[in-house]
Structures are given as structure tokens and as C-alpha cells.
Amino acid sequence: MKTTTTQHGNKFSSFFCSLFGHHYVVSKKVTQHIKEYKCIHCQKEVTTDVSGKLSALTPQMQEINSTLEDMYRKRKSRVVHQVA
Numbered sequence: 001m002k003t004t005t006t007q008h009g010n011k012f013s014s015f016f017c018s019l020f021g022h023h024y025v026v027s028k029k030v031t032q033h034i035k036e037y038k039c040i041h042c043q044k045e046v047t048t049d050v051s052g053k054l055s056a057l058t059p060q061m062q063e064i065n066s067t068l069e070d071m072y073r074k075r076k077s078r079v080v081h082q083v084a
Contacts, residue, residue, distance in 0.1 A: 013041040024054075030065045031072045 017023075022044060024037035036047045036057060045057035047065060055061065 013043075017042045017044070028065075030069045034065065034068065036065060 017039060022039040023041055024039055024046065026035050027038040027045070028036040030036065030047075033052075034048050036045065037054065038045050046054045047057045047061055049055040049061075
């Protein structure tokens with residue numbers, strides 16, 4: 001059986017998600033409040049936006065999340081050093 005793949009996985013998985021909805025799992029924790037998610041069926045990626053809702057993970061959002069993660073990591077390490 002030949003499977004046809006699309007941008008977000010194969011056609012059966014996309015059909016499954018269109019009927020039952022996506023099954024997202026956390027793929028990356030950016031901060032305590034912002035995470036990136038990936039659907040286990042169709043591989044669609046989303047992230048939480050400013051208002052806390054899920055939005056598509058575009059290259060621009062990936063860059064924002066990366067910068068935010070760096071800032072959060074640096075701030076967190078600085079606070080730990082001040083306490084000690």
C-alpha cells in the first residue's frame with residue numbers, strides 16, 4: 001500500500017485529525033507559560049501565543065520563542081547566582 005505524505009503527515013493521519021481533532025503533546029518548553037506542541041498523528045506544530053491560545057508555529061514564532069527562551073534562561077541563571 002502506497003501512502004501519500006503531505007506537509008503535516010500522511011493523508012490518513014490528516015483525515016483522522018480532521019474528524020477527531022489533534023492530539024498535541026509538548027515538544028518543547030520555552031518558559032513556564034509558553035510551550036511548543038506537536039500533534040502525534042499529523043505532526044502539526046503549534047505554540048501558545050500572548051493570550052494563551054494555540055497558534056500555528058511559523059518561522060517567525062519559532063524565532064520569537066527561541067529569543068524568549070534565551071532571555072528566560074539568562075534571567076533565571078542570574079537570579080540563582082544572586083541568591084547564593
